[in-house]
Amino acid sequence: MGLLKHLGKHLILELWGCDSKALDDQKGIEKMLIDAVKACGATLICVKTHKFSPQGVTGVAVLAESHISIHTWPELGYAAIDVFTCGEHVNPEDALPTIKSFLKPSNFEVIDIKRGNIVD
């Protein structure tokens, strides 16, 4: 029996009690995504954000090492964020301070999932 390894680390973040202005700030969220990518040492391929009417923002940063996504509900103070990275040199936990600093959640839940489990 070999060692269990995984190809990807996927953090599922549930943020409540966020700054509702930040949750509806498309440019701010785009900057947060780019800063989060840098913070965890990943390589950005492209970032796409979209503002909904009357409120809410969706954003995805496509990485050489998978992706970071965010979907916001400013009226509820809620954001659903995924930080999914692969490779040894990238640590998705390093994106968390950037995200917390911008969105200021009062309640922050992390579900840590390993993707692509393999026996080495």
Add this chain to the structure above:
Amino acid sequence: MGLLKHLGKHLILELWGCDSKALDDQKGIEKMLIDAVKACGATLICVKTHKFSPQGVTGVAVLAESHISIHTWPELGYAAIDVFTCGEHVNPEDALPTIKSFLKPSNFEVIDIKRGNIVD
């Protein structure tokens, strides 16, 4: 105590034993994403795919109802897919036949996560 509801349905798909040619087919994966969006009745904002060298494809479909993402390892026959939708009229399970038909996994695991749980 009210009824527990959720804002989003997030299917985490672990596919092994896929068709390795399909896993490395950027155009085919882009078409699969668009077909999967249609199949689950979602609205496409944009789709972005990227081909890695020597192998592997990443793709993200940004939706009015969240996102669908895929990251592939053709050399391992593996794909990590997320189908995350919000709203009552969209059913992420409806994307699965399109995905299975294109990638032909021999092993298909689904982790079903509810996002944004609220007491109504």
